[in-house]
Amino acid sequence: GQNIDQPTEMTATEGAIVQINCTYQTSGFNGLFWYQQHAGEAPTFLSYNVLDGLEEKGRFSSFLSRSKGYSYLLLKELQMKDSASYLCAVVDSNYQLIWGAGTKLIIKP
Amino acid sequence: DTAVSQTPKYLVTQMGNDKSIKCEQNLGHDTMYWYKQDSKKFLKIMFSYNNKELIINETVPNRFSPKSPDKAHLNLHINSLELGDSAVYFCASSPRLAETYNEQFFGPGTRLTVL
Numbered sequence: 001g002q003n004i005d006q007p008t009e010m011t012a013t014e015g016a017i018v019q020i021n022c023t024y025q026t027s028g029f030n031g032l033f034w035y036q037q038h039a040g041e042a043p044t045f046l047s048y049n050v051l052d053g054l055e056e057k058g059r060f061s062s063f064l065s066r067s068k069g070y071s072y073l074l075l076k077e078l079q080m081k082d083s084a085s086y087l088c089a090v091v092d093s094n095y096q097l098i099w100g101a102g103t104k105l106i107i108k109p
Numbered sequence: 110d111t112a113v114s115q116t117p118k119y120l121v122t123q124m125g126n127d128k129s130i131k132c133e134q135n136l137g138h139d140t141m142y143w144y145k146q147d148s149k150k151f152l153k154i155m156f157s158y159n160n161k162e163l164i165i166n167e168t169v170p171n172r173f174s175p176k177s178p179d180k181a182h183l184n185l186h187i188n189s190l191e192l193g194d195s196a197v198y199f200c201a202s203s204p205r206l207a208e209t210y211n212e213q214f215f216g217p218g219t220r221l222t223v224l
């Protein structure tokens with residue numbers, strides 16, 4: 001079966017750095033997305049990786065290792081507004097998006 | 110200039126009723142989706158349409174019937190509502206189906222509460 005694992009919840013301090021991990025086992029791989037979802041709102045796109053390595057976009061970076069079936073989202077200089085759920089999603093061999101259950105990130109002052 | 114819109118935003122109804130949720134996208138995308146997000150926040154695909162044709166129909170009760178009058182609209186009709194149908198329903202769209210980079214754009218969601 002297809003499976004995506006993320007921690008359920010993480011807590012970090014304002015101004016710090018946090019890394020949210022995602023491991024996947026899917027039928028094929030055609031890319032990995034990270035989405036952010038604030039409580040009561042729709043998911044919004046953060047990043048996309050299809051090749052191994054690190055993609056940096058401002059305070060957010062996303063890393064992919066296809067051989068290990070592993071990705072992480074790195075958030076730097078955390079702000080209170082970063083409190084949200086972070087969803088990892090993999091594009092499988094049928095180009096379907098397989099979603100993880102999401103990681104709820106709590107930022108404390 | 111809303112990209113993906115859904116109506117209504119909130120829907121409260123009694124068990125056994127029939128209700129519809131409408132979705133429209135003005136992005137010119139070929140593919141549209143319906144997702145259900147339950148209280149545990151897990152996002153589950155229900156249906157996917159590509160150019161008005163059904164592509165994905167996950168294990169969803171046949172009380173749920175999607176309808177796509179054109180590629181910019183994908184509506185969801187639910188018959189005989191049950192308590193377990195209470196959730197947030199998201200509509201989404203993406204440029205085309207068989208693409209690796211196929212970012213999905215989500216509507217604001219419809220919070221359905223069945224009493």
